[in-house]
């Protein structure tokens with residue numbers, strides 16, 4: 189760390205904090221304030237094992253350092269967001285920060301400080317809120333005091349766990365304001381850090397940093413692949429949970445399905461990776477139906493698109509479209525089997541060296557063929573594809589990169605993603621669908637209100653691909669048999 193980022197520790201007030209920020213706890217007696225200072229055991233942890241991904245986060249920081257030599261890089265975790273008045277949404281660290289540190293502390297900031305030119309490279313420091321001070325009342329009178337929000341790592345503990353030197357984050361904004369030299373910051377997570385850097389950064393240069401970190405995440409390392417598999421395995425169990433309560437969901441609503449899946453996500457993981465889509469009947473034709481407040485009826489389909497996010501913030505993204513009563517009707521099966529065929533064609537096109545677009549094109553061709561065959565759009569298929577006419581019933585892309593963000597690598601350049609080439613270690617969804625809106629007068633009445641999507645998480649391997657979500661049956665007859673099995677317990 190250069191001296192520029194090591195100013196004096198800000199002056200600490202001698203005055204005890206006598207009031208919580210919201211003013212609800214006035215009038216602390218001097219006796220109580222004195223009493224609260226002492227009588228606490230020393231709970232410092234020594235010899236902590238490094239977190240499992242520490243070796244990988246070091247490699248990731250080294251790659252970032254090589255891309256931006258001589259520049260100070262600032263990557264914030266982000267802050268709590270107000271939900272209402274003085275309650276906040278659950279905190280989720282920024283993907284960039286968690287990817288580079290393995291840490292998930294709110295208000296944390298990673299700084300890569302360039303070493304003097306002769307040495308090259310950067311020194312990493314993670315800036316964190318330390319243990320609460322018990323002498324000045326911060327511990328029990330401040331809204332972020334540990335008595336209110338729970339014990340934090342001490343800086344020494346964080347350093348051992350993360351393998352990165354740790355400092356007090358309350359020193360950082362002053363230090364950043366004073367620092368000189370080129371700097372880039374990942375924007376959108378921490379307004380105070382951005383304000384401290386406002387006259388030192390440009391939007392264009394900051395965006396280059398964000399784009400680099402988006403592209404760096406495209407190829408997953410072994411640790412990440414293991415985490416994605418864990419996310420998928422938990423998600424498979426969450427889908428089984430839903431099948432088990434489908435009869436009960438009929439008596440309640442999509443909400444019951446949402447809650448059932450969420451239970452699995454919280455018990456086994458950190459959270460859901462995105463808002464679960466629990467879409468019964470015609471709601472399945474709304475691509476991102478997350479209101480989940482409709483009825484669930486026998487004879488309808490349930491489109492369930494959901495993913496568990498692991499404790500390390502990797503998410504699955506899986507969709508199954510299930511007959512609520514366990515058996516597809518003839519027309520539901522015809523549409524389902526067409527989507528299945530499109531997905532098979534898409535998955536077969538996922539291999540190293542293939543263009544990213546190949547799997548999309550392969551799936552879209554099958555869907556266009558089916559739509560022509562059913563007389564819903566006039567052929568030939570080539571013309572339908574050229575004009576994109578099939579898209580009336582299948583508007584979304586056939587998949588996307590998957591990782592810590594459900595739509596991972598979202599700001600990668602076109603040449604590195606949509607126009608790029610698949611490589612081993614990339615993980616993507618293949619998720620074709622057909623959606624006949626309830627008010628679509630261009631299709632026969634019996635099609636209206638049917639929506640089908642099948643989505644799996646596919647890893648590009650050295651010689652092809654591996655379906656991480658193969659644990660959930662996809663073929664219509666196998667889905668029915670699986671549902672019957674799971675319902676029986």
Ligand code: GLY
Pocket residue numbers: 462493494505588594619643
């Ligand atoms: N769950 C959103 C998507 O499949 O992309």
Ligand code: MN
Pocket residue numbers: 505587588617619643
């Ligand atoms: Mn998806």
Ligand code: MN
Pocket residue numbers: 493494505506507643
């Ligand atoms: Mn999905």
